[in-house]
Amino acid sequence: MERRSFVRGAGLAGVLAAGTAPAIVHAQANVRWRLASSFPKSLDTIFGAADEFAKKVKELSGGKFEISVHAGGEIMPPLQVVDGVQSGSVEMAHTAPYYFFGKDETFALGCAIPFGLNSRQMTAWMVEGNGLKLMREFYRNYNIINFMGGNTGAQMGGWYRKEVKSLADMKGLKFRIGGFGGKVIERVGGVPQNIPGGEIYSALEKGTIDAAEWVGPYDDQKLGFNKVAGFYNYPGWWEGGPQLDFFVNTKAYDALSSEYKAIIECASAAAHIDMQGKYDAKNPAALKQLVGSGTKLVRFPKDVMDACFKEAMALYSELSGKNPNWKKVYEDFANFRRDQNLWFRFAEAGFDDFMQSQKL
Structure with a gap:
């Protein structure tokens, strides 16, 4: 039988049964x-x-x-x-x-x-x-x-040499923050720095920067940030x-x-x-170890969260007015986000809120 006709007629199951599939793989360059x-x-x-x-x-x-x-x-x-x-x-x-x-x-x-x-x-x-x-x-x-x-997954809000107690503490803060979040930090008075992961520790240790975010407990512990900054904030609102x-x-x-x-x-x-x-x-065990070694967990104050949310929404509106690429994608993104938040509010958030209040 001509090979091409055989493959087309036999289908995948027949090809595998006949032992011809390896020939198809080996034919690749x-x-x-x-x-x-x-x-x-x-x-x-x-x-x-x-x-x-x-x-x-x-x-x-x-x-x-x-x-x-x-x-x-x-x-x-x-x-x-x-x-x-x-x-x-x-x-x-x-x-x-x-x-x-x-x-x-x-x-x-x-x-x-x-x-x-x-x-x-x-x-x-x-x-x-x-x-x-x-x-x-x-x-x-x-x-x-x-x-x-x-x-x-949702990230932590970074490491700080001094505790952030209010929005005023964000003013002039030299903050290593990757990507787009720095635009919002800048709008509330911070000074964003875009530094590769491998260079963050030395910048934080030398005081070149006042704060830095990376990912979360497992990676942050590996990079040793807890040795040069004592306050660990959450949540990383810029990286949900x-x-x-x-x-x-x-x-x-x-x-x-x-x-x-x-x-x-x-x-x-x-x-x-x-x-x-x-x-x-891996993150849960690392977080326990960080806290056990003296790291202080700090939730972002409400005025910081509110101000950053307001500035983020204003920024997106401004970008939609001047960047057609952004406008096209963001409109779809925002519509999807609205519907997802409605659903998660009742399902995931409801379940998570209850489970996290239990002593298991």
């Missing part, structure tokens, strides 16, 4: 890519998602599609990975899109904005809403196609559910076979789930 991460290897959670992704790609391709993963700074600076993918100097990157809001504020919507979506809502917007479609339309301007690359992305150069992606494209999609989904699973599992 060997592919070698490089991935530039924005994160240091020491952070096994956030950097580890890229390792998990590369591992799955290799496994699913029978070893024929291999991706070498490079930590931030190895082959390019952490905050230049978008330029690297756009130019094709690397085939892909793993990063937080909001790092690049200086190119266009719309980048932030693919990751997290102050008072945005939580992690489940963000995934829902991407997968079942218009998020992935809209962001891919936007990233096309940069020769990039994006795939979900993990989510940390920040999504990391795998950025792939469109030319490199288009050159892949349909099978390899499917492998990219499956591997990114696996890495996406793996990251948040790790954070949710």
Whole structure:
């Protein structure tokens, strides 16, 4: 029987039964890519998602599609990975899109904005809403196609050398804050600093900055922030559910076979789930250890939260008036957020509020 007719007629089950599937895999060309991460290897959670992704790609391709993963700074600076993918100097990157809001504020919507979506809502917007479609339309301007690359869940509100007791304490505060949240911090009188993760400790230790946020207890403990700042605030209102992305150069992606494209999609989904699973599992023990060693947990004062919310909404309105890319994506994002908050108010929030009041 002619092979193509056999495959078409037998279907997948018949192909597998006949033992011909390996021939289909082996027919694929060997592919070698490089991935530039924005994160240091020491952070096994956030950097580890890229390792998990590369591992799955290799496994699913029978070893024929291999991706070498490079930590931030190895082959390019952490905050230049978008330029690297756009130019094709690397085939892909793993990063937080909001790092690049200086190119266009719309980048932030693919990751997290102050008072945005939580992690489940963000995934829902991407997968079942218009998020992935809209962001891919936007990233096309940069020769990039994006795939979900993990989510940390809601983050903490950072480390402070002095306690924040009111909005007045935000005035003049030199605060390392990644991405878009700095715009709101600036509007309430703070001085945002965009510093890569691997450089935060030394800046905080030397007093170059007064405060810094990264992710949450597990990563923050690894980076040693509790040794140079005693107050740990919550919640990270600027990152209710920040999504990391795998950025792939469109030319490199288009050159892949349909099978390899499917492998990219499956591997990114696996890495996406793996990251948040790790954070949710590892953060509780780390928080206990931090508090046990003297860290003081501080909830942001209400006047800080209210002022930051007001300034965030004003900022989004201003951006919608001058940036058509932002306006197109944010309108859809905001509508989705409104409906999600209505639902979560009764289901998740109601359940969580009760469970967290119990002594289990």
